[in-house]
Amino acid sequence: MTDQASTPAPEPVALRVVHQAQEADLAAAELAAGQFLQALGISTDSESLRGTPGRMARAYAELFSPRPFDLTTFPNDEGYDELVLARGIPLRSVCEHHLLPFVGTAHIGYLPGNRILGLSKLARVLEHFACRPQVQERLTKQVADWLQDQLEPKGVGVVIQAEHTCMTLRGALATGTTTMTSTLLGLLRTDGRSRSEFLALTGPHH
Numbered sequence: 001m002t003d004q005a006s007t008p009a010p011e012p013v014a015l016r017v018v019h020q021a022q023e024a025d026l027a028a029a030e031l032a033a034g035q036f037l038q039a040l041g042i043s044t045d046s047e048s049l050r051g052t053p054g055r056m057a058r059a060y061a062e063l064f065s066p067r068p069f070d071l072t073t074f075p076n077d078e079g080y081d082e083l084v085l086a087r088g089i090p091l092r093s094v095c096e097h098h099l100l101p102f103v104g105t106a107h108i109g110y111l112p113g114n115r116i117l118g119l120s121k122l123a124r125v126l127e128h129f130a131c132r133p134q135v136q137e138r139l140t141k142q143v144a145d146w147l148q149d150q151l152e153p154k155g156v157g158v159v160i161q162a163e164h165t166c167m168t169l170r171g172a173l174a175t176g177t178t179t180m181t182s183t184l185l186g187l188l189r190t191d192g193r194s195r196s197e198f199l200a201l202t203g204p205h206h
Contacts, residue, residue, distance in 0.1 A: 024057075024061045024064070024065070026054075026057050026058065026061060029056075029057035029060070029061065030053045030054045030056075030057040032057075033053035033054075033056040033057050034053035037049075037052065037053065060094075060099075063092070063093075063094050063101070063131060064094070064132055064133070065131060066127050066128045066129075066130070066131035066132075067124070067127065069121065069124040069128070071117070071121055071124075071125070071150060072121065073115040073116065073117050073118075073150075073151060074115060074116050074117075074118075075115060075116075076112045076113070076114055076115055076116050080112050080116065081111065081112060081154070082111070083109050083110075083111060083194070083197060083201070084109060084111075084112060084117075084119075085107065085108070085109035085198070085201055085202070086107070086108050086109070086119055086122045086123065087105075087201065087202065088105045088107065089106045089108060089123045089126055090103075090105060090123075091103060091104050091105055091106050091126060091160060091162060092130065093130040093134045093136075093139060093162075094132075094134065095133070095134070095135070095166045096135060097135075097166065098166040098170070099133065100164070100165045100166040100169070101165050102136065102163060102164040102165060102166070102179075103162060103163060103165075104161045104162030104163055104178065105160075105161055105162075106158065106159065106160045106161075107157075107158070107159045107160075107201070107202035108122045108125075108126065108143065108156075108157070108158050109157045109158075109198055109202075110151065110153040110154075110155060110156045110157070110188075111154040111155040111156075111186065111187055111188065111194060112153055112154065113151070113152050113153045114152070115151060115152070117147075122147075125146060125147060126143055129142045129146070136160055136179055136181050137181050139160065139181075140158050140159075140160050140181040140183045141158075141183045143183075144156045144158040144183035144184075144185055145183075145185070148185050148186065153186065154186050154187045155184070155186030155187035155188035155189065155191070155194060156183075156184070156185045156186060156188060157182070157183070157184045157185070157188040157198045157202070158182065158183045159180065159181070159182045159199075159202045160180070160181050160182075161178050161179070161180045162178060162179055163176075163177065163178050163179075164179060167179075182199075184198070
């Protein structure tokens, strides 16, 4: 009697995610940054400021350049159907109205369907959409919609809490003010128990 060959485990499914943006021209950006500072009456002739236009250009290029990553999913062989939640993911982005940073945290969760996701990828999806001129409301919805489309879970929830320096350092000067946004899809929106569980775990008292 011959042994039957064992069935190989299914390979994880990976989607290569790259933000398609026009390549940065750092030389042109540095020149423009120098002209911008001079237009505001800030001389860059001193030793300490001479390199500032180049540093500005490189800093904004970094803020607008998310790292490519593989969105790897795995079969949900055990039929896990409870909430999967990554809390307190650090967030940095740039307000598209003033090009000033906003920073905070995001809570991203989902109710698995047929596939589950490597946990670190939730943070990478957030970075993918945050590294561009943004508004917080759009960012929240983009992350949720993208996960819903790519993962096809039973539900997705995203909550973002951030401080906007365009509000705290200028204009209203409302230091310490944070803005909260949320997007709930699928059962996390329609099922009362699932919705309450998600919101309780992502609430400000945690």
